[in-house]
Structure formats: C-alpha cells, structure tokens
Amino acid sequence: MPSMGVTMSFEHLLAPGHIGTLKLRNRIIMAPMGDCLSNVDGTVSDNQAAYFEARARGGAGLLLVGSVSVSYPYGSFDERQTAASDDIYLPGLIDLTTRVHRHGARIAAQITHNGQMSLLDTANGRPMLVPAPPKAPKPDHISTMVTEGEVAAMMWAYTQPTSQLSYQAATESDLAWVVERFVDTSERCQRAGFDGVELHAGHGYLIDEFLTPSMNTRTDGWGGAVENRARLLVDILRAIRARLGPEFPLWIRINAVEHHKTDGETFEEQLRVIELAIEAGIDAVHLTAYASTDVATGPTDGYAPHRYVKDAVGSLTEYARILRSRVAVPVITFGRMEPDEAEEVLAEGKADFIVMGRKLLADPDLPNKLIAGRSDDIRPCIYQYRCIGNIFVRDSVHCVGNAQTGREHDLAVGPAASPRSVLVIGGGPAGLETARVLSQAGHAVTLWEAGTRLGGMLVHAGAADPLLERYLGWLIRQAEQNGVSFTLAKSVTVDDVRAAAFDEVVVATGATWGRPPLPGAELAHVFTVPELGAWLRDDGDQVGARVAVIGGGKAGLSLADLCHKRGRTVSVIEPTHVFAPELGIPGRFRLVADAEANGIDLVARATVTGIGEATVQVRVDESDRSIAADTVIIASGASPAPGLADALRAAGIHAHVAGDCHQLARIEGANLDAAAIALSLS
Ligand SMILES: Cc1cc2nc3c(=O)[nH]c(=O)nc-3n(C[C@H](O)[C@H](O)[C@H](O)COP(=O)(O)O)c2cc1C
Ligand code: SF4
Incomplete structure (x- = not known):
C-alpha cells in the first residue's frame, strides 16, 4: 500500500x-x-x-x-x-x-x-x-x-x-x-x-x-x-x-x-x-x-x-x-x-x-x-x-493481527494506573507487540534484541509474504512512535537483567529452528528457514532448480510460492492431509488452490524417510516415493525455547513470557499474550 x-x-x-x-x-x-x-x-x-x-x-x-x-x-x-x-x-x-x-x-x-x-x-x-x-x-x-x-x-x-x-x-x-x-x-x-x-x-x-x-x-x-x-x-x-x-x-x-x-x-x-x-x-x-x-x-x-x-x-x-x-x-x-x-x-x-x-x-x-x-x-x-x-467452525469472530477483535470487553486495556518500567527481551512479533501495547498504556518500555534488526522470524516470513512484511513495518513504527527504547545486538544474561532493575520483565525470545532427526538432514543443500535468510531477501544460487519444502504449514506454502515465483520447481511435503492449518478455512483453501494452479506439487500424508544428494525419500500411504530436489528447505522445525525465562525464574526474577518462546502460537498467540500482560499490568 x-x-x-x-x-x-x-x-x-x-x-x-x-x-x-x-x-x-x-x-x-x-x-x-x-x-x-x-x-x-x-x-x-x-x-x-x-x-x-x-x-x-x-x-x-x-x-x-x-x-x-x-x-x-x-x-x-x-x-x-x-x-x-x-x-x-x-x-x-x-x-x-x-x-x-x-x-x-x-x-x-x-x-x-x-x-x-x-x-x-x-x-x-x-x-x-x-x-x-x-x-x-x-x-x-x-x-x-x-x-x-x-x-x-x-x-x-x-x-x-x-x-x-x-x-x-x-x-x-x-x-x-x-x-x-x-x-x-x-x-x-x-x-x-x-x-x-x-x-x-x-x-x-x-x-x-x-x-x-x-x-x-x-x-x-x-x-x-x-x-x-x-x-x-x-x-x-x-x-x-x-x-x-x-x-x-x-x-x-x-x-x-x-x-x-x-x-x-x-x-x-x-x-x-x-x-x-x-x-x-x-x-x-x-x-x-x-x-x-x-x-x-x-x-x-x-x-x-x-x-x-x-x-x-x-x-x-x-x-x-x-x-x-x-x-x-x-x-x-x-x-x-x-x-x-x-x-x-x-x-x-x-x-x-x-x-x-x-x-x-x-x-x-x-x-x-x-x-x-x-x-x-x-x-x-x-x-x-x-x-x-x-x-x-462455530467460534466467535477474532483476528490474528488484533487480539482485541471480538474481545473488546474482556481485553479492554486502558491507560495504566501506575506506569512501570518494563524490559522486553526479544524484538520479534511477540516482543514488538508487547512493547507496543505496554507503551501505549503508558509504561516506559525498553526492548533488547539479540540480532542486528527488529522482527525475528517475521523478517524471514515477510520475505515470502509481503503482508507480513507490511505488518512488521507497522509494528515497528507503532512501537517507535510510542517511545519504546530499542537496543539491538544485545545478548542478554540473567546478570544483565538483574543489574538493569526494571519493574517488570517480559521474555519474548521466540522459537528455535532445528533439523529433524533424519538421515541426510545435515547435508549441505538442506537449510532451515533462518539459514536461508540472505536468499529470502535476494534470489541467488543458494537454492537450486528443484526444491523440496518439508512442512506444509503456512510458512512452507509461502516459501514454496516464493520459490515458484523465482522460477524453481517445487514440492511441499506434509505429513497430514491438511496444508496451512494455521489459516482460517477459506484462506487455506485459496492458498492450496493457488499453489496447485502454480504447479506446486503438494505431497500430503507423506513421511520423510531420508534425504539424499538429489532426492528426498518419502513414504506416502504405505508406498515409497522419491522426490527430486537440489535444495531442501525445512519449514517445520520450530520449537519453543523457554531457556531464558526458566533461567530468570530460577534466579528469582519474575518474568512474563510472550509468544513462541513458551508456546508455538505464532502472531495470534503472541498478540494474545501481549494483551494478557498489558491487562495484568493495567
Ligand atoms: C467474519 C465474517 C463473517 C461474515 N458474515 C457475513 C454475513 O453474516 N453476511 C454477509 O452478507 N456477509 C458476511 N461476510 C462477508 C462480508 O460481508 C464481506 O463480504 C467480506 O468480508 C468481504 O469484504 P472485505 O474484503 O472488506 O473483507 C462475512 C465476512 C467475515 C470476515
Ligand atoms: S483476515 Fe486475518 S488479519 Fe484480516 S481481519 Fe481476518 S483474521 Fe484479521
């Protein structure tokens, strides 16, 4: 826009x-x-x-x-x-x-x-x-x-x-x-x-x-x-x-x-x-x-x-x-x-x-x-x-990007009665949204981010889905306008947090992206999403002509779409029969239909049994299949990373948690966490 x-x-x-x-x-x-x-x-x-x-x-x-x-x-x-x-x-x-x-x-x-x-x-x-x-x-x-x-x-x-x-x-x-x-x-x-x-x-x-x-x-x-x-x-x-x-x-x-x-x-x-x-x-x-x-x-x-x-x-x-x-x-x-x-x-x-x-x-x-x-x-x-x-599915209207929608009464967050100093650790979607809503409520918010730019996984996701890039831009702008103080490239220890002595601490450090325990998962042409960061921003020869994406969630389909737009032949391998289950049904059906129309090979009910130099072996409905792939992208390996929050608690420092570091629930979950924290501090 x-x-x-x-x-x-x-x-x-x-x-x-x-x-x-x-x-x-x-x-x-x-x-x-x-x-x-x-x-x-x-x-x-x-x-x-x-x-x-x-x-x-x-x-x-x-x-x-x-x-x-x-x-x-x-x-x-x-x-x-x-x-x-x-x-x-x-x-x-x-x-x-x-x-x-x-x-x-x-x-x-x-x-x-x-x-x-x-x-x-x-x-x-x-x-x-x-x-x-x-x-x-x-x-x-x-x-x-x-x-x-x-x-x-x-x-x-x-x-x-x-x-x-x-x-x-x-x-x-x-x-x-x-x-x-x-x-x-x-x-x-x-x-x-x-x-x-x-x-x-x-x-x-x-x-x-x-x-x-x-x-x-x-x-x-x-x-x-x-x-x-x-x-x-x-x-x-x-x-x-x-x-x-x-x-x-x-x-x-x-x-x-x-x-x-x-x-x-x-x-x-x-x-x-x-x-x-x-x-x-x-x-x-x-x-x-x-x-x-x-x-x-x-x-x-x-x-x-x-x-x-x-x-x-x-x-x-x-x-x-x-x-x-x-x-x-x-x-x-x-x-x-x-x-x-x-x-x-x-x-x-x-x-x-x-x-x-x-x-x-x-x-x-x-x-x-x-x-x-x-x-x-x-x-x-x-x-x-x-x-x-x-x-x-008989649920009330809610919005991925706006936790208040349909909860305007339950999650009404007004100006804070007693504004506090808050440290938010992590500048991904959960950290940014928490910083945004807390600063809007009048708290003095400082955000520490380990990387050199804000956005966390949204930076990568935004490369494959321009809507997410736009959403990230909005989040950053709003937090900036509200006066959030940002420090980038800041690796955080328990001692740092204790020494900084904020009234409240929020851990929003996101998930980790691992490789599945599969034969061949360590091969040089197999990448997790963060490892593809440079290619996601600018096309190059890191990704070959034939791509297999492991994991048919929204991220996998968006990556497949990006690969297709960049001229690659793409297969997406998904263990269940449902692609992009994170999306509401009409959006999921549209994404799947568009992928099929673009010639993307959607391989459902497929368990990966091994990765070779030029193929991915899968088992589909009791039979084996070999999928040609010069590059393999792992789009399914995220898991919560509660390490810092646990360490802070063990050290007696109370910390709120937001986003994928404690539960994989993507933007929607991050926003609900942020709203709940804001409510608890109002
Ligand atoms: C949550 C939701 C519920 C809807 N329910 C109705 C409805 O009850 N009656 C109706 O005529 N259209 C319904 N629609 C369709 C909308 O009126 C509208 O046509 C649709 O959202 C497209 O407009 P948009 O592109 O501005 O979102 C619904 C849409 C949404 C998102
Ligand atoms: S399409 Fe998604 S972001 Fe847009 S209003 Fe619906 S839930 Fe919210």
Whole structure:
C-alpha cells in the first residue's frame, strides 16, 4: 500500500452520503459479518456491544450487524447468532444501537432466514425450510483439507442426540409466516433504534434459495420464471414498506452472480430481480456474489475476495459499475480494497458506498486514521482468514493481527494506573507487540534484541509474504512512535537483567529452528528457514532448480510460492492431509488452490524417510516415493525455547513470557499474550 497520508485526501471516501433518508457521515460501511458474539440465547453480549462500539468510535459511517435472525432459533445457523425475532431481544439491541449512536455512527441490521443453512434446526431435529430439497453435496478434494477439530465443529449440528437432517419444502402458509417474520423483525429493529434494515437476499440463504434456479426447482407460482423466483423477496419488501412506511431505510444484499454453477444466478436475471426490488421500494443495492459450496475456493471467489484487481471482468466492482449505470438508487460495493483503491472506485463513479469487512476487523480506527491523514498507522489486515474461518467452525469472530477483535470487553486495556518500567527481551512479533501495547498504556518500555534488526522470524516470513512484511513495518513504527527504547545486538544474561532493575520483565525470545532427526538432514543443500535468510531477501544460487519444502504449514506454502515465483520447481511435503492449518478455512483453501494452479506439487500424508544428494525419500500411504530436489528447505522445525525465562525464574526474577518462546502460537498467540500482560499490568 502506498503511503497515502501525504498524497491522498480521500475526498470521496470521506464525503457524507445518504441511503434514502439515512444520512451518513462518510462512505465507509462496516460489512455485515455474522460474528457469533451473541450470548447462547441470541441476546447481545458485552463483547458484541463493545465490538460494534469500537468500530463506531473508529469513524465508520454505518455499521451493519450481519445475519440477524428473523425467527431465532428457527431458521438460524448458530445459537450465538444475533436475534431480533422477539421483544426479549430488545434491551440488548437498544443498548447496542445507543452505544453506536453515541459516536456519530449509524447502524443497520442485516436480517435473514438461513434456509438450508439453518443448522440450529438440524441440531434440534427440526426440518430446514427450503424452496425444494437440495442436491447432495459433492465437495472437491481441497474441501477435505480440514483438521479433526474443525470437522467435529462443522459436524456439530449433525452429531447431537437430537440431530436430524431433514428439509421442508415451504408451503404457502410457511411463506406467509416467513414474510411476517421479516416484517415483524424489521419493525423491532426500528424500535430498537436501528437506522435501517438490509435484507439478506444472497449467499445461499432462504430468500436467495428462492432466487437461484440451482435450488428453486419449484413448478408453482414461486418457481420457474425469474419474477416467480423473486416473489418471496418482493413480497417481503412490500410488506415491510406497508408496515414501516416509505421513509424507513431499507435495502438488499444480493448476488450479482453465482460462480461454479451451471444452473446458478446470472447477472442479467439478477438485474431483473433488482429492478423488481426497486419497484417494491428499496433505497439501495448492496451487490455481492456467491458460489457453489462444493468448490473450496467458493468464498474467496464470491463474497470474501482474496484479491482486488481494478477493472477485472467479473469482479464485484465491475458488476457495481454496470448496475450503477442502470439504476437510480445508491450502489454499495466491496472486496478487499485498500483505501486508495476504494477512493478510486468512488471517484470513477463505480459505486456510492464501500463496505469494508476484514480491514475494520483488523483496525476499527481505519476511518479516523484516514481523516487524520495517518494512513500509515492503520493496522494492516494480513489475510489469514481467522475471522471468517472461526465462523465456519462455530467460534466467535477474532483476528490474528488484533487480539482485541471480538474481545473488546474482556481485553479492554486502558491507560495504566501506575506506569512501570518494563524490559522486553526479544524484538520479534511477540516482543514488538508487547512493547507496543505496554507503551501505549503508558509504561516506559525498553526492548533488547539479540540480532542486528527488529522482527525475528517475521523478517524471514515477510520475505515470502509481503503482508507480513507490511505488518512488521507497522509494528515497528507503532512501537517507535510510542517511545519504546530499542537496543539491538544485545545478548542478554540473567546478570544483565538483574543489574538493569526494571519493574517488570517480559521474555519474548521466540522459537528455535532445528533439523529433524533424519538421515541426510545435515547435508549441505538442506537449510532451515533462518539459514536461508540472505536468499529470502535476494534470489541467488543458494537454492537450486528443484526444491523440496518439508512442512506444509503456512510458512512452507509461502516459501514454496516464493520459490515458484523465482522460477524453481517445487514440492511441499506434509505429513497430514491438511496444508496451512494455521489459516482460517477459506484462506487455506485459496492458498492450496493457488499453489496447485502454480504447479506446486503438494505431497500430503507423506513421511520423510531420508534425504539424499538429489532426492528426498518419502513414504506416502504405505508406498515409497522419491522426490527430486537440489535444495531442501525445512519449514517445520520450530520449537519453543523457554531457556531464558526458566533461567530468570530460577534466579528469582519474575518474568512474563510472550509468544513462541513458551508456546508455538505464532502472531495470534503472541498478540494474545501481549494483551494478557498489558491487562495484568493495567
Ligand atoms: C467474519 C465474517 C463473517 C461474515 N458474515 C457475513 C454475513 O453474516 N453476511 C454477509 O452478507 N456477509 C458476511 N461476510 C462477508 C462480508 O460481508 C464481506 O463480504 C467480506 O468480508 C468481504 O469484504 P472485505 O474484503 O472488506 O473483507 C462475512 C465476512 C467475515 C470476515
Ligand atoms: S483474521 Fe486475518 S483476515 Fe481476518 S481481519 Fe484479521 S488479519 Fe484480516
């Protein structure tokens, strides 16, 4: 991302706008994101209210609460889905909207019936309401790359004593009930102080299941012609308008297209649906995309794009541009845009509002930082998909790069009551983050780093993954701005620490990278990641034409990608069937699909039995295989290195520990450790 503060004013992105009668202070809308932050009875939780309040305080114009159930617990995907289907939910919802309004932001509810994804119905033995029973799923091979724990979480709905998978093709009276649920919920949202309602008419939920020919195979007045398939949507819109009048801000989120389906929605037909919705009184169109759930890259091809490519045919912003040329209501678009790209989309007239999801999860203050000309201070999203991956496995929304996300109440760290002098030992991701949060809280922080530069393993990781390099740059800048005092090339002994006499000591010395006990592991062409440091920064002949990477985690795949980009032929050897398990599921599937598309040989369930001069021997599913390799990279040999922390404790010096030196949990774990230390010292 360019340094934007100097060159860009974001005049379009930060300009006020309106959706019908709803006036917004700028064009930044927080994406609707089902967060699983509610209490288990669907009521708003403390963390959830604080999560939205943080983003209101951060300057967004409008916040969307994702996937609010109109019929909880019926037609809902999880117990912790936000509910607005009864007055018992009102107190929490009123508190939520009040806290958001306090900061000048507006808030709207995205309301939904989850149709064939109403897993709470399955778990409780109730049929799921659908237009017609769906086809049996046929997941592709990448879709099987999930861990045992993830499978258990995803199968939860099917494994309860009460579970029963069944469908009910909606009858006339069911559909009348559905319409009434949407109307009743919209009215309740209005009473709760919501400034508008977005009807979820995309992403394979009930309304969309009626729209798409791939699911709506009905032959009655609700199926067949597009006007029939749009009837449920139009009936709901008309009924809401009849109850709430013409002024209440009301719009839809709808797929432009469905990818990877031969019988899915087409843009031309969806334009007709939008035309009908406009006639029924909507104030805006929020255009999204969906894909077959059988295809592992569906989410990143559809509603959670992995890349933004300007003017790309078939991209969300291109569909938005075409739509905007045909309709008079505002068009809302999104898709992993940097603020300067979002500004350009608006300036070029392709859309009226920009929805941001992951960027606002990573940094709730993004809008205010743009306003203040401090775009370099925006905490970058590193696209590890923990946020959305968690929703796939029934966990709450959290963020690899921001420990507070989804824990705004539990991990609220304010200014320290009694600031202390703190020594942080280690300048990798854990040490830097600890230094950053402690200095921000008002502690006087000194950081000692053994190496000659800051970053630890992030320096190497950043060479293979530019997002991590950017994240490291941000961490260092923030710690510097907060006044952290750095000393580099400082090897630390227990005596040094005792002599320095800081109030608090944090050990964040990271992991060690070893070689596996394998025949051939000591050969000259076998390298651990730190041993490749120079090559990672600049290509050279240290790495030969054929590379075998041992370890198919995120690091292994990123290294393989770098080798591929530098013209090497690459194999990645992984003992399990899951590559990059650290990533949230949609991100993992995307990384694996990209690796396969680039011709990287992913060797799963493979145990390395030996390394030779030009081959790596592996055992895969009871048979032996030889993989040609001029260079072997060990990307799996990290282990905690608690030595210094143990030595300090043995010497009677109390030390906090952060990051991989005590537990391998990468950036996410480091950030949680840092937050916990900051909380304990607040
Ligand atoms: C944690 C998470 C939950 C999501 N849940 C929903 C949802 O409930 N409804 C919806 O329409 N989209 C949902 N999405 C998709 C987002 O609205 C948005 O399309 C996506 O994050 C892409 O925008 P971005 O590139 O700005 O992140 C979710 C995304 C994330 C990250
Ligand atoms: S979890 Fe990853 S993808 Fe999601 S917001 Fe955080 S950094 Fe971005």
